[in-house]
Amino acid sequence: MAKKAKKQKVVKVQPEIKQTRNALMLQAKDRGIKNFRVLNKEELTQVLADGVTQERINEVVAGAVTRWKAGWGKRSK
DSSP: OOOOOHHHOEEEEEEEEOHOOOHHHHHHHHHTTTTGGGGHHHHHHHTTTTTTTTTHHHHHHHHHHHHHHHHHOOOOO
8 A cells, every 4th residue: 555645736936027126116206106215125016016005105105204214313322
């Protein structure tokens, strides 16, 4: 009695077009998204996704702006 080997499902990875951060920033600029320069690459992909609402765009941008402003504090000794 030999055990049958389980067949593993082969998941084909769809080759995504690799976007640079600069290319994503240019797309955001064309769409008129404010403060696109402070967004990181993940946030840019979220903002530029198809079917994303304006409210979600505003949430992502507001979070990035607060993160960016947090780096501008006084240096205390």
